[in-house]
Amino acid sequence: MDTFFQQIINGLVQGSVYAMVALGYTMVYGILGLINFAHGEVVMVGAMVALSVIQLSISYGLPPILALLIGLMVSIAACMALGYSIERVAYRPLRKAPRLAPLITAIGVSMVLQTLAMIIWGREYHAFPSLLPNGSHILFGAIITEVQILIILVALAMMGGLLLLVHRTRLGRAMRAVAEDPSIATLMGVNTNSVISTTFMLGSALAATAGVMISANYGIAHYYMGSVLGLKAFTAAVLGGIGNMYGAMVGGLLLGLIESLGAGYIGDLSGGFLGSHYQDVFSFFVLISVLIFRPSGLLGERVAERS
Amino acid sequence: MTTPELKSLLHVRNLKMSYGGIQALRGVDLDVAHGELIALIGSNGAGKTTLLKVLAGLLQPASGTVHYRGTPLMHHAAHQLVQEGLTLVPEGRGIFARLTVKENLQMGSYCRSDEPSIDRDMQNVYELFPRLFERHKQLAGTLSGGEQQMLALGRALMSRPTLLMLDEPSMGLAPMMVTKIFETIQEISARGVSILLVEQNAKLALEVAQRGYVLENGLITSSDSAAKLLVSPAVRQAYMGS
Numbered sequence: 001m002d003t004f005f006q007q008i009i010n011g012l013v014q015g016s017v018y019a020m021v022a023l024g025y026t027m028v029y030g031i032l033g034l035i036n037f038a039h040g041e042v043v044m045v046g047a048m049v050a051l052s053v054i055q056l057s058i059s060y061g062l063p064p065i066l067a068l069l070i071g072l073m074v075s076i077a078a079c080m081a082l083g084y085s086i087e088r089v090a091y092r093p094l095r096k097a098p099r100l101a102p103l104i105t106a107i108g109v110s111m112v113l114q115t116l117a118m119i120i121w122g123r124e125y126h127a128f129p130s131l132l133p134n135g136s137h138i139l140f141g142a143i144i145t146e147v148q149i150l151i152i153l154v155a156l157a158m159m160g161g162l163l164l165l166v167h168r169t170r171l172g173r174a175m176r177a178v179a180e181d182p183s184i185a186t187l188m189g190v191n192t193n194s195v196i197s198t199t200f201m202l203g204s205a206l207a208a209t210a211g212v213m214i215s216a217n218y219g220i221a222h223y224y225m226g227s228v229l230g231l232k233a234f235t236a237a238v239l240g241g242i243g244n245m246y247g248a249m250v251g252g253l254l255l256g257l258i259e260s261l262g263a264g265y266i267g268d269l270s271g272g273f274l275g276s277h278y279q280d281v282f283s284f285f286v287l288i289s290v291l292i293f294r295p296s297g298l299l300g301e302r303v304a305e306r307s
Numbered sequence: 308m309t310t311p312e313l314k315s316l317l318h319v320r321n322l323k324m325s326y327g328g329i330q331a332l333r334g335v336d337l338d339v340a341h342g343e344l345i346a347l348i349g350s351n352g353a354g355k356t357t358l359l360k361v362l363a364g365l366l367q368p369a370s371g372t373v374h375y376r377g378t379p380l381m382h383h384a385a386h387q388l389v390q391e392g393l394t395l396v397p398e399g400r401g402i403f404a405r406l407t408v409k410e411n412l413q414m415g416s417y418c419r420s421d422e423p424s425i426d427r428d429m430q431n432v433y434e435l436f437p438r439l440f441e442r443h444k445q446l447a448g449t450l451s452g453g454e455q456q457m458l459a460l461g462r463a464l465m466s467r468p469t470l471l472m473l474d475e476p477s478m479g480l481a482p483m484m485v486t487k488i489f490e491t492i493q494e495i496s497a498r499g500v501s502i503l504l505v506e507q508n509a510k511l512a513l514e515v516a517q518r519g520y521v522l523e524n525g526l527i528t529s530s531d532s533a534a535k536l537l538v539s540p541a542v543r544q545a546y547m548g549s
Contacts, residue, residue, distance in 0.1 A: 095509065155332070170413075173406065173410055173414060174414075174417065175404065175416075176403070176406060176410075177403050177414050180403050180404065180405055180406070181363055181401065182405065184397065184401040184403070185414075186364075186365065186385045186386045186398065187363060187365070187385070187389065187394070187395050187401070188389060188414045188415060188417045188462075188466070189386050189387070189388075189390055189417050189418055189466070190414075191386045191391035191417035192386070192388055287399075296308075306393060
């Protein structure tokens, strides 16, 4: 039973991170019908920028919690600027191009960002300093650290805030209107370009936060960390039904749980033949199964392919 | 000294527009004065919808001039025109199916920031269409065709239009609903809103309008008072089947 609860906790933590990143994929898809494959790299840039700012702040003698806050803020700002630029430079000129063009561009942007990060931060793994009190609690016989509690709480707060924004504000209404029909939204006086930019910036802010969370949880940051994480978050978005924000949240949490329960039990199930390092297999097994059996995802509507 | 550009609310001269080699508009002249209700009739493919889309800024014309309130419109982005009081209710209504009825109306007032009068205008729309109030929390996609047309009209009113352009408001509606919609159009006109009404149902449109234009193959072929067009043999022959 201890393993079970421990894996549930790990799964919820990992799942909150997936959910936050998946929201970025799903919001952009909802509004542009585009899968922004560079989104995972925004998570990585978020972690890396935060790392550098934190190292700098600490070298100036700032207290760890303040350093973390400054790191997070700078990283959110940097990623929002990055998300804005990606859309402006790479996707907007291709708004009317065939669907394949922006998709290939997205992969290109992702490679450029990865390479730039490698040049700036090097190929080595960086230790992400632990800045929060290292306490932990016992819950149902499982250990939960204060960092993990904080990750879950911040993720819930940010996702709640995003839902309020999208469903209760003028900007959110405009976002949903543009997602449904950009030219009619224009007739209402909505500047669709600025709404699209805002969507990229919101998704990037969540991505930056997720990058800081995951680095703080594992104590590590690396120029390559965004690519598998991005694919998994994309899987979460597809699992929940891409384009659907609740779907991204549910899909993220569910994928985190599937992955961590799978990793926790795969050793026992295979008689020790397969170890927990096979955990990535579960995510991609989920992705393939969803694509085969329920391409619209758990909460997605069955809609005809947009051309 | 007043030039015609300054006198009329909307002043269109020699407007041309083509889609990939096909000329949809071949030099359209049209005027709407303050407070007028103008009918623009014509058959399918005559260029009516294209004309409205150009006027609303959704399409860029090849050449020609459009003056609105005395200033040229060509350099405005589409989303800026609503603020100027130029509102289009597009063909097929164009409501946001996944937004609620109330949210659709709020989208209509997207460009305004005068909260108290927005609330008052919403009350007015609900009084005009009590059905919309009954359903204000429902998703707009669940409304019937007639209710969706009411919503499209109500949403347009929420922008406080000076010139309201309506593209085929009767399309696909039951006769009773058409009557209701046309009564409402007259009521909106009586409140001083200028209206450019595009209709395939020529008889209905000319009965409510003061003046009318006939658009054929991208050209205005006749323009006159609505009463005269209603009895013109050519118009009756081509658009009223008698």
